[in-house]
Amino acid sequence: KKQYRIAVIPGDGIGKEVIPEGLRVLEVAAKKHGVSVHFDHFDFASWDYYEKHGEMMPEDWKAKIGKHDAIYFGAVGWPAKIPDHISLWGSLIKFRREFDQYVNLRPVRLMPGVPSPLAGRKPGDIDFWVVRENTEGEYSSVGGRMFPDTDREFVTQQTVMTRVGVDRILKFAFDLAQSRPKKHLTSATKSNGISITMPYWDERVEAMAKKYPGVKWDKYHIDILTANFVLHPDWFDVVVGSNLFGDILSDLGPACTGTIGIAPSGNINPEGNFPSVFEPVHGSAPDIAGQGIANPIGMIWSGAMMLEHLGEKDAAQSIVGAIERTLGERTLRTRDLGGNADTVACGKAVAEMV
């Protein structure tokens, strides 16, 4: 029977506080479902490591974690100590690019016990996935500055969309839509304003849709799409967008379901040529780090996504069920959700519910 080898990287700030709770729950769920998991711990991709070594990761980082079945990642970044372009581009974005994790996948689901900021929405009303292209698009590094410090100064940066890059993310999204009861895909565009790349995106969506006659699909310009997340979150099933649009929608979506604080995410290489990274949507939260009050649910839920990705559906589902039951009890929730549990108490509660 296969033993999964997981690379564990806590990173910075509350990443270090939520990782132990995520591991606690993973261990219980694995045991219960007869899944064998081995964890290897790494201290790089953090400010601490950078302070000591002057770089975010060791030169042989790929050798160290490139053969693992998945990477379980806390959070990285501490803007007051280290600029984002070093911390994020030296770890998280590097993983996405060099491990070809071209899918960023995030559920948008209204959970019991988490009040939605949207009036009258109840658990069950909002339940969809955001599929984000995770390697190209607006996050290119191509561009530059001319005529610095003069009145003619300008900067330019290219959005780049390749056929390979666009088609593979669309295929993933259409496959996901086809696997769901509603079989509905929504594409985020802005072809009326962004007149070259976005019409291309639309064109590829149309071509891909032909291969999925069973999937209903529609498209919205990103401006009205964000409006519809707020006005009609029940319209959506699978929403696919470019790197930037997916980034926006996968923060806005969790906000509509009450909080970024519990949302999980996967940075996925579907072919399994490289390990995928599972991490909470929230960041390292320097403002509350060290107090033991961070909400561990995003980390724990990311663990469920990781198990699902590894093919361990039952173990994954048992964690999601345990999260729902825990969130349903006020005293087991952390303070950000009106409860009074601390990080450890909340993590233990989930572990007991598994």
Place this chain on the structure above:
Amino acid sequence: KKQYRIAVIPGDGIGKEVIPEGLRVLEVAAKKHGVSVHFDHFDFASWDYYEKHGEMMPEDWKAKIGKHDAIYFGAVGWPAKIPDHISLWGSLIKFRREFDQYVNLRPVRLMPGVPSPLAGRKPGDIDFWVVRENTEGEYSSVGGRMFPDTDREFVTQQTVMTRVGVDRILKFAFDLAQSRPKKHLTSATKSNGISITMPYWDERVEAMAKKYPGVKWDKYHIDILTANFVLHPDWFDVVVGSNLFGDILSDLGPACTGTIGIAPSGNINPEGNFPSVFEPVHGSAPDIAGQGIANPIGMIWSGAMMLEHLGEKDAAQSIVGAIERTLGERTLRTRDLGGNADTVACGKAVAEMV
């Protein structure tokens, strides 16, 4: 005493239905406040015109409307009949570029009688402005496609930010913030992902902020900013963003206040070298066009913004007050807001309240 000359362009669809109500209210308000306004009507920038002439506007469109004090614009576009890149780029976006309307200004205000989709928010809780750069940024036409119809195919499009372009929109936004009681400016960025243009935007914001010591300012990445529109709409006073970010925020904002249907906008050339365009945020709405049920409030409110821009503050304020009183009465609201008034009845109601 100055007579204002206004070019009136109804455009397409419900644009033609809401323009008469906007004019009705403008005439009453002008008369009441001793403002002299003359309206010139134009049929171009519409599908009808295009069908007859094979182009959106006559060659001498600038001579026809370029000397007016402002342009009062309904809505343009009818995707089933004419592609956006002809209709929008041949009119609205052309105005923005060629009349150098570099400010797109939209209020986000929760009005009486309009239920917010956000739980527990009441009129007065949400009241801010979105200031959008309206001529450059992500809406460039620079880019292209290579290796068409092969696996190597790619497209690229540049975002372009000039120092002149960025500084002047920031100056407008800081000036606006300084004129308001809260004196608070929020900048939309994404410098952690879009690594060339957005850090430049941040740099210019910092430089401009130095000139406005009385204005408190902060910045958020666009992903978390959209989340905060939903979670904390009371945090904002003046929000400034690039062409794309401003576009997104100025649809999301009105959605958070209940509907895109009543939101007004100005496409402004602050120096007054060219006429500014005032138009509702909603489009031509082919699906409800011809039924006489469109909500005219966005058009009427745009008229108030136009008067404000012309320096006629009292007349402008009397229209905004009349809108608030009209929206407060269920029977005077249109159906999209749970009332039973049609377009004309709603317009007449506002005119009577002025």
